[in-house]
Amino acid sequence: MFSIVIPLFNKKKFFCRALDSVFEQRFKEFEVIVVDDGSTDGGGDLVEEQYKERVKLIRQDNQGVSLARNKGIQVAKFAYIAFLDADDYWHPDYLGFVAMVIEENPNVGIIGCHYDSFQLEKKPRLTYFRLENYFKEAVHNTRFFTSATCVKKEFFENQPGFDSNLKLGEDIDVWLRASLFFGDGIYIENTLVYYSQEDSLRATGKFYPLDQTLIPKVLNKNYYMNSIADSTCSPKTFIKFQSKWVYLNLYQHYLSNDTRIEEVLSRIPRRYFLIHLIYSMPVRVLKAVFSSNRLSTLFRIYMKFCFRYVYS
CATH class of the missing domain: 3.90.550.10 (Spore Coat Polysaccharide Biosynthesis Protein SpsA; Chain A)
Known part of the structure; x- marks a missing residue:
């Protein structure tokens, strides 16, 4: 079996x-x-x-x-x-x-x-x-x-x-x-x-460049269409998933000086203003913020709160 x-x-x-x-x-x-x-x-x-x-x-x-x-x-x-x-x-x-x-x-x-x-x-x-x-x-x-x-x-x-x-x-x-x-x-x-x-x-426990992670791939326009079969997940539902999931995982890459962050942000299919506003801050500022375990944890809690109660 x-x-x-x-x-x-x-x-x-x-x-x-x-x-x-x-x-x-x-x-x-x-x-x-x-x-x-x-x-x-x-x-x-x-x-x-x-x-x-x-x-x-x-x-x-x-x-x-x-x-x-x-x-x-x-x-x-x-x-x-x-x-x-x-x-x-x-x-x-x-x-x-x-x-x-x-x-x-x-x-x-x-x-x-x-x-x-x-x-x-x-x-x-x-x-x-x-x-x-x-x-x-x-x-x-x-x-x-x-x-x-x-x-x-x-x-x-x-x-x-x-x-x-x-x-x-x-x-x-x-x-x-x-x-x-x-x-x-x-x-x-x-x-x-x-x-x-x-x-x-x-x-x-390691850091990898963005192009070696799932983030760019899951944003691919064909990801949903190439995989969908028996699932009842609609394109609209999957777009929401793509956007929220990428927002929740992208902040960690600011510590690695990855040059593709802005390009990834531009590809997110649905913008959530309260989250995107923070991601729109200068890279050097966000790098300083996310280098603090306390502040990065607070930011993740903030995103989860927004997705559960504001953008549910």
Whole structure:
């Protein structure tokens, strides 16, 4: 039922924990595909020696996490792709709960699950809900997280997979496009996935140029039309999502002296005056403002307030 795709690059320290959590699943209808993306710490050898035929191991030169995931998807044989990062791990009921959701909702194309960096539930009882009007909620919370998301393989057979040009947001890109393709997904409320913050090399702790992030791509005029299929999300709703989501994420790039900020601002399809007014201030002023953690946090709170209560 599930093809589990795990990219591996220099995560030997954590990897057995991740793989053991897969083999401890109570639901057993799955295959495990590990794509060793040019590891130099012996992680691929560890998989080969310790897990042998239980894992389909693919070795390749280092090409990045997106191409590693895409390679695993290409060889997957089951109808649903479950993703797991090498330093995260699952509760023993994770796949079983996802399988129950699919059995009760056979047309669902994307399923997410609550995750935590501290503690998983001890004796969970399945609770979930449909993400109705997803693109209204996704402005504030895109919900899906790589190690806690399953996607129907049909999506990857009809749409591009993970975008290797993106160094940040390549996963969110897939969740957004899959939600446009299939329609609203389902979210499991149980905490069944451990999200590791132990690795200091995680991509989320780095700064990348704007053109290597999802922001310019999601503003592309064809983004919606190239992805929409069964979703009931209207063009108007998606334009609102594009604009609000970019406003909420753009301020962080002022710290990197990115020259494309003004060009990105000019492409936002719907202007929200109370937000755009602040973004229209001189770059040097905004850089000083956003270099303060306190002020940047206050600005994000201000934007969220405006989007919830003024521009809802």
